[in-house]
Amino acid sequence: MPKSRSANSIRIRGARVHNLQSVDVDLPRDAITVITGVSGSGKSSLAFDTLFAEGQRQYIDSLSAYARQFLDSLPRPDVDLIDGLAPTMAIDQKPGSTTARSTVATVTEIYDYLRLLFARVGLPHCGNCGSAIARQSADVIRDSLADHPEGTKLVLMAPMVRGRKGAHRDVLQSIQVAGLVRVRVDGEMMLLEDVPELAVRKNHTIDAVVDRLVLREGVQSRLADSLTLALRLGNGLAAASVEDEDGNWTDSIYNTAMACIQCGASVEEIEPRTFSFNSPYGACPECDGLGRIDSAESKVTCPTCNGGRLRSEAMGVTIDGVSITELVAMNLTDAADWIRGLGPTLSQLHRAVAKPIQTEVAKRLEFLDRVGVSYLTLDRSAETLSGGELQRVRLATSIGSGLVGVCYILDEPSIGLHPADHGRLIDCLRQLQQNGNTVVVVEHDEATMRAADRLIDVGPGAGAQGGKIVAAGTPKRIQADKNSLTGRYLAGIDAVPVPQSRRAADRFLTLTDVNTHNLKNITARFPLGCLIGVSGVSGSGKSSLVVDTLLPAVGHQLNHGTALPTPADGIAQFGKLTGAEALDKLVPIDQAPIGRSPRSCPATYSGVLDEIRKVFAATREAKTRGFTTSRFSFNSAAGRCELCKGHGVQRIEMNFLSDLFVTCPRCGGKRFNRQTLQVRFKGANVADVLAMTIDQAASFFENMPAAHRLLSSLQAVGLGYMHLGQSSTTLSGGEAQRIKLGTELARTSTGSTLYVLDEPTTGLHFDDVKRLVGVLQRLVDAGNTVIVIEHDFDLLACCDWIIDLGPSGGSGGGRLLAEGTPEQIAAQADNATAGFLAQKLRRL
Known part of the structure; x- marks a missing residue:
């Protein structure tokens, strides 16, 4: 019986990673399982830091000795047992190895x-004149070479190897058999007998030197004979290095198979690498x-x-x-x-x-x-894709690979998708499962939850209040479970409350004749002093309107007193901007990382660490030792651990895998040196404080007004579960955005500020969205204007004004479909947003 159960499910017993409280749970194989719960409840700890981490550890254990020598450095998940585990593959929102060369x-x-x-x-066509490329005869090549001025020095060669790895001993031997004595190896001329042993794993280029001659009368016969030999050795290719008047040498490639019929220009053989911009x-x-x-x-x-x-x-x-x-x-x-x-x-x-x-x-x-x-x-x-876009693009490779028997773990693949597109995403996940794979999805989207074979609700709260399996079963079973917060929202018992009335739209920030990217000469009005939602299917032009046009236009006018003209790069294109004179500040809050180094963390970005350093520098122990505030910064050489340079981890480069980060063996991940850690406040040193959650730190510093104000703001946006010293490289885009929002909340409000947020509900549970809506409403109540680019209809239903773009994405979008209150939008016909919004308002 146990054997059969193990074969049909992945069993996790006693998982204690991060805040998980000795969790026991079964995940059915060859099925779709959705793990949900409030932010910080332990969803990612279960899916990625337990399930995927063990799968990765087992994978590395099967690899070469080079990888296995670091195995002891890899932290094994704190779990009693995981069995029935298939090979795991994580498709998350992190950019991973994407670079400027990744498309x-x-x-x-x-x-x-x-x-x-x-x-x-x-x-092929000629790069010079555009004519089609045709075969080039040896006579034409000879005449082309002979056309150089008399007295020109010329080296005629046969290309033997073009950028290939290996020692190429056979090639060098064939050159010797041909009776030649000189070669050019990787651009350097040398005698054949002086060629060193070539590195096997490096790319090499080898040309056999057929002849060295000076063009003058009577040399044509010798040139023809040498060219014939070069073409024979080079399999139809010949290379000529010609010296110009300044003594510089220029190479040309000649090909009897590929040459322009108009201007005679020759090209190398067309190969797949010809089209690689990485080669x-x-x-x-x-x-x-x-x-x-x-x-x-x-x-x-x-x-x-x-x-x-x-x-x-x-x-x-x-x-x-x-x-x-x-x-x-x-x-x-x-x-x-x-x-x-x-x-x-x-x-x-x-x-x-x-x-x-x-x-x-x-x-x-x-x-x-x-x-x-x-x-x-x-x-x-x-690099320009959102986390959700990149995750869906990566999924295409997995579908195309045809792998079976794999456990795919995904992190909110619905991010950035309009609900009209959710059905197609779910169909793709179902196809992945029906191909013989196990699909585990960390998700907050209602449609994805209802489509799951098994739904696991983690909670009941965040941080220390979470880490338990509140409910597990079919979506209908979870919906009927009154102990499940997720179930109460699915059943309609709990909901994000919609305001009884909408704020009046009487003053507008207006952009006219906008043509940025796919926008089609639209005029958009943004009522001041309101909560404004910009909606539409993916690619409809939301970011083009708000991020690429409105933000630079308002920013330019606030700084220079005039609306931004069409810039030279042609990105933002619009007629004019009016109404910005009523604003005094612009605050864009996006999902870009708060830092790219492991040293950056919520404490450094929000400024809380500055206040904490002041507290520790004011202690008697610090004053006795002569420590100033800089001593308690892990960016300072005086106070940080010198082995890890204040990162707390060390990077291990892996040739065939992503780089590994392991805990620093000297400081144990605490980032500071021993002398700094001896200074304590209320029994805790600075490393202990950074290890606290924001909720714990808010209580710890409740009598320190400056620090407590910053921490309370971070609590207000639902980040109480987050550790102060958590590395920015581990934060999701939504978490980074909420840190920025919480930091802004802590600042003194001047009113008349324009806040712009791009999908602030990313990574948020229904209950977290309710909290976020309250924060945004507070900003607007203070006299500010808030614009959100959003797909979440719980938030859109709470807006005072909605601008809806579409009807589809790309060239089929870019039109203003409707603008007005949620009720006015919901009354529209043949509009994807209207249908979902009407459904949401009826349920509420």
Whole structure:
């Protein structure tokens, strides 16, 4: 019996990670399980820090000795037993390894298929004149070389190896057999007998030196013979290094198979790496494949590749008249149409080559459309994606991989999605499960909860008041459980209260003729002194209107007294801005990290640590030792642990995995040195204070007004469960945003401030949203204006005014569908937002 139960479920017994209180729970295999609960209740501790961490530990244990030597440094989850565990894969909101070189196409592996497609099927064109590339005869190459001025020094070579790893002893031996004595290895000329042993794991370029000559009368015959030998050794390729008048040497590649029929320019053989902007053989030499270059003024588009990232010869390869850079610049819907329509103009051979590639690319594009991100372009930088967008893009790779028997753990994949798109996301999760995988989702979305096979409610509160399994079972069972806070909201017993009346909209901040990105000449009115919601499906233009247009326009007018003209970079495009003279301050509160170093934490960002340092510096022990406030900063060399430099952890670089962070063996993660930790206040040292939750610290410093005011503000936005010293690298986007909001709340209000928040409900349970709504209403009651870009209808229903954009994403969006009170919006016909809002208002 135990064996059968283990085979059908993942059993967790005695989990005590973070605030989990010896949790016992079963997760059914090959099913969808949703873990929910209030912020800080222990959801992520259970799903990621227990389940995934053990799966990762077991995976590393199966790898090479290099990885296993660090295994003892990896903290094993504090749990008695986990059995029935399948290989685990976490798809979270963290950017991970994404860089400026990561795009939607590369993250989903679509770009790998496109590179292969264009290399095998594409028609090359000359980067100089645009003419089609054709075969180039040896006579044409000879004449091209002979056209240089008399007296020109020339080295004729046969390309043997082009950027490949290995020792290449066989290549060097073949050059010797051919009777040649000189080679150029990685750009350096040398005698063949002097070539050192080449590093096997490094890329090398080897050219056999066929002849060195000076162009003069009578040398044509020798040039022709040497060229023939070079082309034979180089399999149709020849290289010539020519000295100019200034003594500089320039290389040219000649190819008997690839040359321009108009200007004679020759190109190398087209390969998949030709289209890689991460390879020196494909990347634009001006911007190194980034598409942008640094200048003295926010980066500018590279003038050489015009943002395409590739060399001209790569961008000159087309299929049906479309280059790879033009294809990846399409949104996902248009790209899918192009891929599906490919074929009729191709030859029979090319159709056969393209068909399997079309299948793989179309499958991934179809999935991305189903999860509501079809408005993205394939060349969109992964760094610019929201956490939810990046998570859904990563899911495309998992669906396309066809893996089975895997436990996928996801962190709120519905973030950033309009409820109209939730059904398609749930269908994709169901497809992942039906393929033979276990899907565990940490989620607050009601539709996802109701679609789960098993719902686990963690709580009942946050921090020390959480960490228990309040209820577990089917969604209907949870809904009937009166002990479950989540169940009470699902049953409609509890709800986020809607105001009895809306604030009057009599003064407006108005933007006219907005055309930024996909916006279509709209005029938007934002009533001052109100709580304003900007809604619409993903990609409809919400961020384009608020973040990319309104924010810079208001900021410029507040700083310079005039509305922002259309800037040179062409991002914000609008007619005029009116009404901003009634504002005195602009406060954007986004989800960007509060810091990228493990040293940054809620205490440093909010300023609480400054007040704590003052408290410790004022103690008798600190004064006796001569310690000032700087001694209690882990950014100061005097007080911090010198081994970890105040980080509390040490980074271990892994060649094939993400970097590992392990607790510092000297300070034990406390960040400070022994002398600093000897100073105590009320029995606690500074490390003890940073280990406190915000709730604990608020009680500890209740008689310290400055510190208590900051801590109370963080409590007000629902962060009481968070530890003061928690590394910023571990915070979600929603938590980072609430830290910023709490910090702003603690400041003295002047009124007439414009606050702008982008999806502030990210990561919040129904009960947390109720608390957030109260905080936002307090800001507005103080005379301020609050704008929220939002999909959560509990919050939208509480707004005084809603601006709804759509009707769809990308080129199909960008229109103003409706504006007015929630009741006015709900009365609209054929409007996705109206339908969900009307349903919410009826339930309340």
